[in-house]
Each structure stands twice: as structure tokens, then as C-alpha cells.
Amino acid sequence: MRSSRLETVEIGRIAFRVRHWGDDDAPIIVMLHGWLDSAVTFQFVVDALQAEWHVVAPDLRGHGGSHRTHESYFFLQSVADLDAILERYSPVQPVRLVGHSWGANMSSVFAGVRPQRVSHLVNLEGLAPIPGFRTGTPAEILDKWLTTLRMGPRNRCYANQEELAARLRKANPRLSADRARFLAQEFSQARAEGGLEFAVDPYQHAGTPWFGHQDVVDSVWPKIDAPVLLVTGSESFAFKAFDDQPGLLQQRLGLVRNLKHVNLLGAGHNVHHDMPERISELIEHFLIHTDREKLR
Secondary structure (H helix, E strand, O other): OOOOEEEEEEEOOEEEEEEEEOOOOOOEEEEEOOOOOOHHHHHHHHHHOOOOOEEEEEOOOOEOOOOOOOOOOOHHHHHHHHHHHHHHHOOOOOEEEEEEOHHHHHHHHHHHHOHHHEEEEEEEOOOOOOOOOOOOOHHHHHHHHHHHHHHOOOOOOEOOHHHHHHHHHHHOOOOOHHHHHHHHHHOEEEOOOOOEEEOEOHHHHHOOOOOOHHHHHHHHHHHOOOOEEEEEEOOOHHHHHHHHOOOHHHHHHOOOOOEEEEEEOOOOOOHHHHOHHHHHHHHHHHHHHOOOOOOO
């Protein structure tokens, strides 16, 4: 595996742990992980990159080694965090953004709000809002949120890293045993009372009681100027959720003017774990050649 280095920096008055791969003088790629994950999730993709890059990957607020609020987390706050992160690491030059899931959704929104700040956008499974993902009326969702906050969210306890790795493989059977053990080691922390838990603020589990995401997507996606590469997995719950609403996915993707969509057969939601070599190949070809190739 390619070695990485960690730094903890104050950005927007809170502490972020940022993982770096590659030489500081190489072209920058900023990679943003998904919900209940951390920057180390991109290790397998970085290992397969062929060109020289400086990959900058923060642990998002409430994840990994970054600041924990111990209260609810909100999607638009993550977009504001991204704005501050890019101001620190690339204040002048437009940035190459790669995001997975939550990180891809926030990157897409940011790219539409600050189109001049993004040169290329790679969206790995950032398809929110996902049909059927959040059930119930707004009142029911708010009630559930308040109940969760009153009870006090807690992370699940695991006896050891082997048990945690088994949990990762249960959620994603395509994840190899070696990669599951690596992620379990890198993305876990000891509990005071014994055992291990995922390195994430328990309040992430409380959810985000916000209902305007579709309105935001409809408003900002058409304003994205950067070329966009969307990668989905044919077996992903997020991708398959659109099956029951024919035409909705194409309508959503039609909001982006300069889009290439690649659907990977046999991959799930964590496409960067299932096929990291293919993801690396797609990313590099897209970043290097999009200035010379017409996507549509």
C-alpha cells in the first residue's frame, strides 16, 4: 500500500484530520468520503493510480479524527466545510474533486454553487435524494429524530477488529477479507468500557431532518460548469432504487450539461472498494483527457 501522512489542521475554526498521499508539488485531487466512513476508504483507489498526484482527503466533520460536535449534523454544513477546505488547499486554482456517496452529493452541490472553484468532478454513487430511502411524513421523521436525540445515540460495540471486519463484509460481501481487516484497523477506536467501535460521532446516526434536498439539486446541478464523471454500481441499493420510478434517474442526470455516466456491472454502492483498480483507471482517464474529448 502507498504510505500516507496525517495532519490535523484548524479549518473554519474546527479541527480536521487530513490524509495526504503523494508529493505536495504534484497536481491536487481532493477526495471526500461517504457517511459513516473516513478518508482512509480511498487507500485502494490511490494504490492503483498510475500518474503522480497529491491526494488530499479530509475526515469529514464527525468522522475519523476530525471534530465531533456531539449534536446533529446537517448536509449543508458539510458543503460549507468543503468550501473552507478548498480555500486552504487550493485557494486560487480550480480543484479536481472526487467524492463517494455523501461526499459526492456535497461535491455536486458545491460544484453548482461555486462552479469557478471546480475543474473536474468525479461522482461515485452520489444520487441523493434516493427514492424510498427516507420513509414517512416530515412530521414522522422529525418525531423519530427527536426521540433518537432524547435517547442519546450510541455506536455499536464490537469485541475486536475481527468482529468489526466481519460486520464490514456482511454489509458488503464483495469486500475482500484483507481489505476488510485493513479498514477495521484504520477506522476503529477503543471504547472506555472495552471493545471497539467505528470512529464516528454517534450523533451521525441521528440523521438530518431536512427535506429540501431535491429543490437544491434542481437548482444547483444545472449550474455545474465542470465536466462530470458519474460512476454507479449495477448492484448498488442507490442505483437500483430508481428502478421503480422509470425515467427519474435520466431526468436527474439530465440536469448536468457535461456528464459521462459509467455503470459498473457487479459493483455495489462502495464501488471504490469493489473495483478500485477500475475506479482509478476511470478517474485518471477522465482527469487527463476531458479537456480534449467531448463527453457528449
